[in-house]
Amino acid sequence: MTEIPTNYLDPRVLDKVGRLELRARLVVEGFVTGMHKSPYRGFSVEFAQHREYVPGDDLRYLDWKIFGKSDRFVVKQFEEETNLRAHLFLDQSESMNYAHDGGMSKFDYAATACASLAFLIQQQADAVGLVLFDEKVVKQVPPSNTRASLGNVFGALEQARTRRQKTKIGAVLRELASHLRQRGLVLVFSDLFDRPDEILKGLREIQSRGHDVVVFHVLDRDEVEFPFERMTLFLGMEQLPELLCDPRSLRDAYLAEIEGFAEQLRKGCLGQRIDYVRVVDSMPLDVVLTSYLSARTARAKRRK
Numbered sequence: 001m002t003e004i005p006t007n008y009l010d011p012r013v014l015d016k017v018g019r020l021e022l023r024a025r026l027v028v029e030g031f032v033t034g035m036h037k038s039p040y041r042g043f044s045v046e047f048a049q050h051r052e053y054v055p056g057d058d059l060r061y062l063d064w065k066i067f068g069k070s071d072r073f074v075v076k077q078f079e080e081e082t083n084l085r086a087h088l089f090l091d092q093s094e095s096m097n098y099a100h101d102g103g104m105s106k107f108d109y110a111a112t113a114c115a116s117l118a119f120l121i122q123q124q125a126d127a128v129g130l131v132l133f134d135e136k137v138v139k140q141v142p143p144s145n146t147r148a149s150l151g152n153v154f155g156a157l158e159q160a161r162t163r164r165q166k167t168k169i170g171a172v173l174r175e176l177a178s179h180l181r182q183r184g185l186v187l188v189f190s191d192l193f194d195r196p197d198e199i200l201k202g203l204r205e206i207q208s209r210g211h212d213v214v215v216f217h218v219l220d221r222d223e224v225e226f227p228f229e230r231m232t233l234f235l236g237m238e239q240l241p242e243l244l245c246d247p248r249s250l251r252d253a254y255l256a257e258i259e260g261f262a263e264q265l266r267k268g269c270l271g272q273r274i275d276y277v278r279v280v281d282s283m284p285l286d287v288v289l290t291s292y293l294s295a296r297t298a299r300a301k302r303r304k
Helices: 020-034 064-070 106-123 147-159 169-177 196-207 221-225 251-271 285-302
Strands: 045-052 074-080 085-091 127-133 137-144 185-190 212-219 232-234 243-245 275-280
Touching: 020 106, 020 147, 020 285, 085 106, 085 137, 085 169, 106 127, 106 147, 106 185, 106 212, 106 285, 127 147, 127 169, 137 147, 137 169, 169 185, 169 196, 196 212, 196 251, 212 221, 212 251, 212 285, 251 275, 275 285
Parallel strands: 085 127, 085 185, 185 212, 212 275
Antiparallel strands: 045 074, 127 137, 232 243
């Protein structure tokens, strides 16, 4: 595989790449290049069983715990779930339009991440679909593993724009839960600017139906650093009013509030055995993929 320059994974560089499909290919190829020494074997890999070691087996899969207990060499075997159905849920409410100076908007960043994951999942011959939402479901592309369906996912992402609507992610998740008939993988991309209790209730509804849920909490660099120094007019989003203030006077209180908000969501997700990945939109996108795939691989290895 051709070596991909690492700066292609920089959001500022990706923002200059016109077509979303090309962005996705660059991110995925760069990610796979960086993972070539990893034991990672795919989204669908699950632990299956042990068998006796035979000469020529990959030593990475020796189970040293069993060797320590029984003095026997055994290797872990894995199997692929051939019917994985992945659902990408992307928030397109107004707050996702925010971008720090010189950066991608949260929406463009999350859309590029979704396109990259869709491309990678389809390459594994698994099914992937898309849901765009704000206060309601705006568009759906049903899961499929065909190239034509992947094109529909890319097309929907290309055409999508943030809307002047509030986020009602909790209500949307509860609505979608009743329509997800077949167990699968649900990946949520949102800034989660809604009531945490409502969000967690919606996630719990999906998780309780047997789905594997991963939440990507997408925040802008400004939202986690609050770098403003001078008197600033903050424009309200999602029907909130404007606010003129000295940001230095409220920085500490703001940062404590945003950290508390994120921590409440993180603990709530982990308490429900839902993966929570906090993402800042200045992070290279290969980090987003690595965060998710490493966590999933670790879970598969722990299964016995």
